[in-house]
Amino acid sequence: MTTARKIYQIEGAFSLYRGGKLESPKVAYETWGELNEKADNAVLIFTGLSPSAHAASSPEDPSPGWWEDMIGAEHAIDTTKYFVICMNSLGSCFGSTGANSNDPVTSQLYCTNFPVLSLEDVARAGEKLLSHLGIFKLNTLIGPSMGGMTALAFQVMFPDRAESLLLISTCSSAAPMSIALRSLQREIIRSDPNWNNGFYADGKLPVKGMRLARKLGMISYRSSEEFLTRFGRERVSLGHESHDTFSLDFQIESYLEHHANEFIGQFDPNCYLYLSRASDLFDLADHGGSLEKAIERITTKKISIIGVKSDQLFPYWQQVELYELLKNKNESVELISLDCKQGHDSFLASMNDFRPLVAKFLE
Amino acid sequence: MTTARKIYQIEGAFSLYRGGKLESPKVAYETWGELNEKADNAVLIFTGLSPSAHAASSPEDPSPGWWEDMIGAEHAIDTTKYFVICMNSLGSCFGSTGANSNDPVTSQLYCTNFPVLSLEDVARAGEKLLSHLGIFKLNTLIGPSMGGMTALAFQVMFPDRAESLLLISTCSSAAPMSIALRSLQREIIRSDPNWNNGFYADGKLPVKGMRLARKLGMISYRSSEEFLTRFGRERVSLGHESHDTFSLDFQIESYLEHHANEFIGQFDPNCYLYLSRASDLFDLADHGGSLEKAIERITTKKISIIGVKSDQLFPYWQQVELYELLKNKNESVELISLDCKQGHDSFLASMNDFRPLVAKFLE
Numbered sequence: 001m002t003t004a005r006k007i008y009q010i011e012g013a014f015s016l017y018r019g020g021k022l023e024s025p026k027v028a029y030e031t032w033g034e035l036n037e038k039a040d041n042a043v044l045i046f047t048g049l050s051p052s053a054h055a056a057s058s059p060e061d062p063s064p065g066w067w068e069d070m071i072g073a074e075h076a077i078d079t080t081k082y083f084v085i086c087m088n089s090l091g092s093c094f095g096s097t098g099a100n101s102n103d104p105v106t107s108q109l110y111c112t113n114f115p116v117l118s119l120e121d122v123a124r125a126g127e128k129l130l131s132h133l134g135i136f137k138l139n140t141l142i143g144p145s146m147g148g149m150t151a152l153a154f155q156v157m158f159p160d161r162a163e164s165l166l167l168i169s170t171c172s173s174a175a176p177m178s179i180a181l182r183s184l185q186r187e188i189i190r191s192d193p194n195w196n197n198g199f200y201a202d203g204k205l206p207v208k209g210m211r212l213a214r215k216l217g218m219i220s221y222r223s224s225e226e227f228l229t230r231f232g233r234e235r236v237s238l239g240h241e242s243h244d245t246f247s248l249d250f251q252i253e254s255y256l257e258h259h260a261n262e263f264i265g266q267f268d269p270n271c272y273l274y275l276s277r278a279s280d281l282f283d284l285a286d287h288g289g290s291l292e293k294a295i296e297r298i299t300t301k302k303i304s305i306i307g308v309k310s311d312q313l314f315p316y317w318q319q320v321e322l323y324e325l326l327k328n329k330n331e332s333v334e335l336i337s338l339d340c341k342q343g344h345d346s347f348l349a350s351m352n353d354f355r356p357l358v359a360k361f362l363e
Numbered sequence: 364m365t366t367a368r369k370i371y372q373i374e375g376a377f378s379l380y381r382g383g384k385l386e387s388p389k390v391a392y393e394t395w396g397e398l399n400e401k402a403d404n405a406v407l408i409f410t411g412l413s414p415s416a417h418a419a420s421s422p423e424d425p426s427p428g429w430w431e432d433m434i435g436a437e438h439a440i441d442t443t444k445y446f447v448i449c450m451n452s453l454g455s456c457f458g459s460t461g462a463n464s465n466d467p468v469t470s471q472l473y474c475t476n477f478p479v480l481s482l483e484d485v486a487r488a489g490e491k492l493l494s495h496l497g498i499f500k501l502n503t504l505i506g507p508s509m510g511g512m513t514a515l516a517f518q519v520m521f522p523d524r525a526e527s528l529l530l531i532s533t534c535s536s537a538a539p540m541s542i543a544l545r546s547l548q549r550e551i552i553r554s555d556p557n558w559n560n561g562f563y564a565d566g567k568l569p570v571k572g573m574r575l576a577r578k579l580g581m582i583s584y585r586s587s588e589e590f591l592t593r594f595g596r597e598r599v600s601l602g603h604e605s606h607d608t609f610s611l612d613f614q615i616e617s618y619l620e621h622h623a624n625e626f627i628g629q630f631d632p633n634c635y636l637y638l639s640r641a642s643d644l645f646d647l648a649d650h651g652g653s654l655e656k657a658i659e660r661i662t663t664k665k666i667s668i669i670g671v672k673s674d675q676l677f678p679y680w681q682q683v684e685l686y687e688l689l690k691n692k693n694e695s696v697e698l699i700s701l702d703c704k705q706g707h708d709s710f711l712a713s714m715n716d717f718r719p720l721v722a723k724f725l726e
Contacts, residue, residue, distance in 0.1 A: 116608045176594045176615040177587035183616045184578050186609060188551065191571050208554050215547050216579070219540070224678065227539035233646065245479045245640050246553060252539040253546045277608050283596065315587065 004030045004060035005053060005095050008132050010125065017124075018281070020115025023104045027125050028088040028095025029053045030061075032071060033079035035135065040163075042133070043077060043140045043362070045086040046126060046147035046154070049275050050267060052094035055086040069351045076359035082139065089150070090125040091117040091274045099198070099270035110270075112198030117274040119146070119282040123154035127161065137161055140362060141300075144168035144347045145314065146275070149282045156287040156297040164302035166361050168347050168354075169311055171318035172284035172291055172325075178313050179280045181220045185213040186273050198270050206269050211260040213272075218259050223310035223343035227252055295325045303333045304361050306347075306354070313344040367393045367423035368416060368458050371495050373488065380487075381644070383478025386467045390488050391451040391458025392416045393424075395434060396442035398498065403526075405498045406440060406725070408449040409489060409517070411508035412638050413630055415457035418449040432714045439722035445502065452513070453488040454480040454637045462561070462633035473633075475561030480637040482509070482645040486517035490524065500524055503725060504663075507531035507710045508677065509638070512645045519650040519660040527665035529724050531710050531717075532674055534681035535647035535654055535688075541676050542643045544583045548576040549636050561633050569632050574623040576635075581622045586673035586706035590615055658688045666696045667724050669710075669717070676707040 008027045015021045030053040035042060045055060047066075056071035056079075057064055067086075071077045077084055088096040091114075099114040106113075130138065141162040143151030148170020155165060174182070192209030194201045234251040248257055287294040303326055307319030316337060323335035340346035340353050347354050371390045378384045393416040398405060408418060410429075419434035420427055430449075434440045440447055451459040454477075462477040469476075493501065504525040506514030511533020518528060537545070555572030557564045597614040611620055650657040666689055670682030679700060686698035703709035703716050710717050 112608075173596060175587060176590035176596065176613065177582070179596075179613050180578075180582050180590065180615050180619060183611065183613070184575065184582065184619070187578070187611075188575055190609060191575060193556070212547065212551055212554060215543075215550070219543050219547065224538065224540035224675065227543065231539045233536060233539065233542075245475075245637060246549060248546065250539065250542050250546070250643070252543050256543060256547070274608060280613070312587065 004058045006030065007095055008129050010128050014121075014125070016115050017118035017120035018116040022097055022115070025090060025097035025125070026095065026101075027090060027097075027129050029129060030055065030058070030086050032056060032058055032084040033082050035083040035133070039135050040137060040139060041081065042083045042085060042130070042135045042138050043142060044126060044130065044138050044162075045084070046122065046141075046143045046150040047086065047089060048145035048147055049089075049272075049279060050263075052092070053086045053088040054094075055084075066348065070355060070358060076355045077142075077362060078359075082362070085129070085133070087126055087129060089122045089146075089275060091122065091271060091278065093268035093271040096125075098268065099274055100268035111200075112270060114270070114274060116281075117278045119150045119278050120153045120157065122150045122278070123157055126150070126154055127158050130161065137163060140164045140166060142166045142168070142358075143170060145170060145344065146279050148314075149173075149279065149284075152284050152298075153282065153287075155300060156284065156294050159297050159299045162300050164361070165298075165300045165304075166358065167303070167305045167319075167322065169306065169308055169314045169319070169344055170322075171314050172294075172322055173282060174280050175315060175318065178220075181216065181313065182276045182280055185216050186276055188213045188216065189269050189273060195269060198273075200269075205265070207264055210264055210267070210269055210272070214260040214263040215256040218256055220313045221343060221345040223312065223341055225310055226341040226343060229341065231255060291321075291325060296329065298326065301330060301332055303330065304336065304357075305334070306336045306338065306357055308338045308340050308343065308346045310339075310341055311344045311346070367421045369393065370458060371492050373491050377484075377488070379478050380481035380483035381479040385460055385478070388453060388460035388488070389458065389464075390453060390460075390492050392492060393418065393421070393449050395419060395421055395447040396445050398446040398496070402498050403500060403502060404445050405493070405496075405501050406445045406447045406503045406505060407489060407493065407501050407525075408447070409485065409504075409506045409510035409513040410449065410452060411510050412452075412635075412642060413626075415455070416449045416451040417457075418447075429711065433718060433721060439718045440505075440725060441722075445725070448492070448496070450489055450492060452485045452509075452638060454485065454634060454641065456631035456634040459488075461631065462637055463631035474563075475633060477633070477637060479644075480641045481516075482513045482641050483516045483520065485513045485641070486520055489513070489517055490521050493524065500526060503527045503529060505529045505531070505721075506533060508533060508707065509642050511677075512536075512642065512647075515647050515661075516645065516650075518663060519647065519657050522660050522662045525663050527724070528661075528663045528667075529721065530666070530668045530682075530685065532669065532671055532677045532682070532707055533685075534677050535657075535685055536645060537643050538678060538681065541583075544579065544676065545639045545643055548579050549639055551576045551579065552632050552636060558632060561636075563632075568628070570627055573627055573630070573632055573635070577623040577626040578619045581619055583676045584706060584708040586675065586704055588673055589704040589706060592704065594618060654684075654688060659692065661689065664693060664695055666693065667699065667720075668697070669699045669701065669720055671701045671703050671706065671709045673702075673704055674707045674709070
């Protein structure tokens, strides 16, 4: 397997935000373009919950990345101008240290001995990576979804490290409905007997639990409106209604099945649990005691917030809330609303809407 | 246990809408008030997926019913005026024949040998019950949620049997998002090893699956807005953030847990699967080849449709769709929208909004 993945190993003990520490954790990342001499053309992308650092193809790894149409020469994030870095979140399973890694102290897999992960830890690992790469001030910090929460954590913890900030479909803390959806996904995985408190029984992954949790994920990532126009009540086998009461015969059922099958084996269940819980635990207001106080720490002048009206997981009002707070202290904050039908996944699925906005922001 | 439950046993083979038949199935029901001499003061209520026929208390069973505040002397559905009947759906598990009943032909439990259930079957069992009770024409047919779909099936199959029709938070066919949510609930139950293809392993119920499915149910029955104002990000143990990554410590998690615990043991998992699937399969358009043609069969003049804006399971546009089609052929159709925050459950949870509307309709 070709890979463009680079690994940066943090030296020594890395203390975590909610207690505990990791010994010499690794952070996986990929880069595109060249860092200029002044080291002021870097763009850092924190990802959503599930992507790896492979945001785009490169000569080293020509397979398409998760934001393939966004990053590249003369793309919206132009790699002839910018040095683009995408980091696999600390705690994830695509090269960065997570629950599926070996604990160098015990020489055992962490599994659920991994300490409580916070997005503050992901942000701080990002800061260490930047220092390692010789970058003090980012040209732009970009965070979609969970990556946006990580970017906000980064901003309050390291206020002077980014010239501009692009937040996409994110929030200052998860709404209770989002917590409900993620908590239930976690419980579904934990209820699979193979999960076995994180020490997978006979090494067998909790595949059933992961499949079901992924389906719930897809339901929360997309929108009712999209499902309606895309699938309606169409059946899989046209004209032949199944008489097996429990077969999956609606197109929407088949769509969820397909996505669940694709996800299985890609993502380590424990890593998923840790990142999911970190998303629920994050609250920007923890930094200063209130949301207003936390926002005061953000000194970045140029900020754009993009939200999607059909997003049920990071609902649009959460983008408005961020905008209202940020614009109180900063006139150059802008809020852009999109009417895409693909819900929270629009930044991945509705590239024609997002590309021009990202391009304009980076101009 | 005191009970007001009455049982009507249909004589002989009862052929089902999608094939198969039930031998002498039973239908459980309760009644309040007295049928008048002309037998023209009857109100029939078809229920949502999970309730029993015990919609209200009575001297025979003083325990509160699921619509306790709606039905009674001088209540919105006034039992001094009306003879009120609530039927436990055919296929359910509160006295009516369902997958947890004995098949008189084999003397075995049906389990998943129960044939495919359709809401048309529930409607036809209702028609047989009315004939048994000596009622030809109902004063009013009321259907909330799945009960509304059953009422629509009843209307197209028996067009001259109701003077007026009250539809609440219902639809002519499930939207794909609703199918997705219910299909995933069913898959969660079926994935529990104790389900064992419907023949519960060693008689043990798939309790884990039912708990998780119920949580997903609650998520789909309520609304994001309600969760936000009611729970926010409050923790269960105030001021003590749990450091166990996977404990349920947000109030919203505890709320779902509470409701899941309450539901367990109340509802037979197979019956739940059959009724859930029947809700997905129902399509009013099947009666005539199109929705327009189906609606033409409905001759009832007085129709009221109530919908709730925050309902995600039977979204408000589905009530509008029914209204638009019905008013084309009938001027006395009315559509009422409510802004209650409790989503699909509003007709159970927001009685102050619903009571006056139901009372006015029955005046």
